[in-house]
Amino acid sequence: MTEIMTGSSEADSRYRIVVTESGPYLVYGRPPLAQQFIMANDRGESWYFQEGKHFSTEAEPTALCRCGASHRKPYCDGSHRDADWNPELEKGNDRLLDNVEVKRGERVSVSDNPKYCVFARFCDAEGGIFALTDRSDERDARQMAVREASMCPSARLTAWDNATERPYEYKYEPSLGLIEDNAIGASGGLWVRGGIRMTRENGEPFEIRNRVVVCRCGQSADKPYCDGTHASIKWRDQLEGMPEGETVPEEVY
Numbered sequence: 001m002t003e004i005m006t007g008s009s010e011a012d013s014r015y016r017i018v019v020t021e022s023g024p025y026l027v028y029g030r031p032p033l034a035q036q037f038i039m040a041n042d043r044g045e046s047w048y049f050q051e052g053k054h055f056s057t058e059a060e061p062t063a064l065c066r067c068g069a070s071h072r073k074p075y076c077d078g079s080h081r082d083a084d085w086n087p088e089l090e091k092g093n094d095r096l097l098d099n100v101e102v103k104r105g106e107r108v109s110v111s112d113n114p115k116y117c118v119f120a121r122f123c124d125a126e127g128g129i130f131a132l133t134d135r136s137d138e139r140d141a142r143q144m145a146v147r148e149a150s151m152c153p154s155a156r157l158t159a160w161d162n163a164t165e166r167p168y169e170y171k172y173e174p175s176l177g178l179i180e181d182n183a184i185g186a187s188g189g190l191w192v193r194g195g196i197r198m199t200r201e202n203g204e205p206f207e208i209r210n211r212v213v214v215c216r217c218g219q220s221a222d223k224p225y226c227d228g229t230h231a232s233i234k235w236r237d238q239l240e241g242m243p244e245g246e247t248v249p250e251e252v253y
Contacts, residue, residue, distance in 0.1 A: 002197070005096050005155070007167035008210040011174040011195040018061070019224045021201050022087040024076035025190065025214070026061035027176070033057050033064075033074070036153075036177035036191055037243035038120055044183075045125040048151070051245025052180065064190065068218035073237045074178055074190075085218035089200065090225070095207050096155055103129075105136035108145050109160045111167075118188060118213045119228040120181070122151035129157060151248075153179065153191050154213040154226065169210050170249055178239065179213065187237040189213040189226030198224070 004010055015029035027033075035052030055074055056062075063076040069083035070076055080087065100111040110133050123129040129148045135141035146168045149159035159168045172193035179188030191213050192198065198206040198214075206224070213226040217235040220227045229235075 002205040003093060003095055003207040004195075005207055005209040007158075007169045008208055009195050010197060010208050013197075015174045015194075016197045016199065017192065019066070019089060019198060019200055019206075019214075021089065023066075023080050024063040025066050025224075026063055027057055028061050029174070029196075030057045030060070030062075031174045031176050031194075031196065033062075033176040034178070034245065035180050035239060035241045035243075036248065037180045038183065038188075039243060039247075040183060041125070043125075046121040046151075046183070047125065049153075049177070049248035050243035051247075052243050053239065053241030054245075055178075057176070064216075066190075066215060066218060066224070068216060068235060068237075073239060074216075080218075083218065087218075087223070089223050093204065093206055096158075096209060096212075103133045104162075105133040105142075105145070107142050107162055108133055108136040109162055110145065110149055111158045111160065113156050115222060115227065116154045116156035116213075116225060117228050118154045118156070118179075118226045119184075119231040120151075120153055120179070120188070123148045123157055133159075153177075153188075153211055155209055155211045172210055178216070178237065180237075180239075180241075180243075181231070184231055184234075185236070186230050186234050187216070187239070188230055189216050189220075 018026040041047040067080035069079040132145035174194035177191035217230040
């Protein structure tokens with residue numbers, strides 16, 4: 001049975017990703033694929049995403065590199081066969097809310113599953129998300145806590161309305177993002193948005209989520225998910241492109 005994260009909805013069945021056991025991601029349904037640059041505010045804090053170059057997913061399926069070694073990224077070129085990487089996938093179908101820590105404020109609570117940290121740093125602004133949650137009886141602090149959690153691309157951090165016990169989630173259309181983080185000189189994972197189904201080759205499903213980031217550098221210890229290793233090894237995908245497209249939401253709730 002496929003698990004669906006609370007607050008998420010499954011995309012149309014034509015959209016799906018098969019995570020091959022020793023090779024690429026196979027993408028079906030032709031979802032849009034574009035660079036997503038982490039952009040800073042005037043204080044140097046991660047603040048929003050801005051689109052860069054778009055890439056075709058017209059091939060059915062489109063094979064996207066997950067070993068980090070392809071010479072024609074973001075696409076697979078077969079380099080995984082000789083690359084120095086461990087393709088092994090995490091056993092079982094972990095749920096995002098398994099073993100979470102919860103920071104409870106007056107009006108808003110934030111669930112935190114550190115294993116899904118992708119080091120995007122949206123949670124650092126304005127004193128940090130946990131300090132903001134403590135002050136969630138204040139309108140501005142509450143809105144900022146919700147914003148910071150909602151901008152976390154992996155949903156490591158999720159804000160919850162204490163009154164309804166429902167999570168706050170931006171509405172994403174089924175789409176894929178190639179995260180670029182120029183502030184730290186690294187490229188990040190593949191941002192899977194809008195409830196796209198992911199399965200292993202044998203059909204075993206991963207939890208469906210509105211937002212999740214999977215590894216592109218080949219070095220995560222929690223594959224298929226990104227664990228932030230790209231930041232520590234300064235992995236770069238060397239893709240051309242500039243942040244000059246649409247922004248992923250800047251507004252607060």
